Amino acid sequence: MRPRVRVSQDRGRDEGLGLAPALSRAFGSVIWVAFVSYSLLPLLATVLFSVSEGWVNTVFPERLSVASYAALFREPLFLVSLGRSVLLALGTLLIVTVLCVLLVTWIHIRSPKLAAPAEMISLIPFALPWVVVALALVRFYGEIYPSLLNTPLLLVLAHGAVSMPFMYWALDNNMKAINARVLYESGATLGARWDQTLRYVLLPNLGPGLTTGGMLVFASSFGEYALSRLIVGAGWATLPVWQASLINRDARVTSAVTVVAITVAILAALIITVWMARSPGEVAARTAEEGSR
């Protein structure tokens, strides 16, 4: 009946066309529809729950209201813990950015030999479950410097350690893409010191790496629960720790917190992206994809 449909769809397909017959194309769409639905369902349920009223025997809520959000702002710990989580994520971002910029710059312009040990060390956070990281830090500093225990300082140091790889990989890819070594040598020929090259040439071109790395670091620190609970716990409850303590409370309020937490994480990702997109950097488009591997 509609002979043109297949043709117009085919124009949009890429070079992998010959690898799969038509039947599997329909199959592929079905798989993706299923995946996207599965991914959206819990989010939809949370949003609906947070704005619902009297939802017991009906498929959808009987009435909608923002009462749970109003109740949320009456909770004394809500804004406090939210503020702590934002502060913690920003602190983590600062530590990780400074250390990784120095490291990656040095590797690419002076000491390529350091790449192998840096690569190996950046794998450690993947080999260590975070509950183990928390235990090791508490044991070690309990022995050598007990006054650090239960402090936000130890927590931000822990967050910095486990989120280091995100920034390291993003910046490392970025440096490779802009040919940092050549830029440095050109600068040196013209009489620039390494820190001048970093300040005026390399940093302005690190936008894509800082964006992708920064997004991952901020999001993972903001939503992190294991280290926060085990290192500072209720003494300095972050948003996820406070959120988890609400498990037996009114489900509408817990859903409202969840909506806020997910929204902040997504907003942060968007803000960093927009902010970085305005910064100079000719290679932005090219490296964005590589940095996000």
Next chain:
Amino acid sequence: MGVSAPHAIGASFRAVGPAGAFFIYMAATLVAPTAYLIWSSVNTPAGLGLERYTTVLTDPFYLRGFRNSFGLSLLTALEASAAGALLAGSFAYTLPIRSKRLLLAFSNLATNLGGVSLAFAFIALMGTNGMLTIGLRELFGINLYPGFDVASFAGLNLVYVYHLTPFAFLILLPAFRGIRQQWIEAALTLGATRSQFWRHVGVPVLWPSFLAIFILTFANAFGTYSTAMALTVGRVNLIPLQIGFLFGEAAFDTELADALAVLMIITTSLCIVAYRALSRRTSIWLQNT
């Protein structure tokens, strides 16, 4: 060898330069504490020994914890990497280009959802008063409860698969893209069928990537504390939760946590080493893409 020791140290200082801050930081936060943990696990009141390991590995309670952790992680890893492979295959070969950017961004977002928020989102969906629970009951008369419980291994399995599937997809995608159009053209020209191409070329090229992502998702699920704790409030016996209890709640022999932790480190480190070896093997096929 002609260089004197102080000179060599000075030279290596200059070689490390400002990058040293990174190494000192990681040593102070990860390397030294982990080394101390390993030492502490064998440092018993009666001198160095493996007492705590024998205690942990003969205690039926912890043995069940290990069995649960392995079982849940193996099942999750198998499901997530199989689903990730289906997604990557259909993404690379069948989807229209227009939808691809959006779906990539969506997968990135989905894989970064996790921890407490995701656990609570699943409670809103499949808890005793969840949207799906109510919907199935009112529309079809199907009662999820008491046969199902979101705060159980089945629930944890669903939540883990939720964020590990897009993760597997994103990591597998380059491997699927590595299978070039020219390869199948060459095979077809030489008289092979499509299924012969996949059996003799496609699958042999792809299986190390699949195994690699299986191992990586296993290690991730095996070490997860936050989602399990938030969803079940510690009501299931998994090793990460037991470690949390032992040192969080001032339990009887907190050093047992050290032995459990070292056993976890051994498992996950082996996974990461295997993952690296496998992905180096796959990178041969991806160099020119």
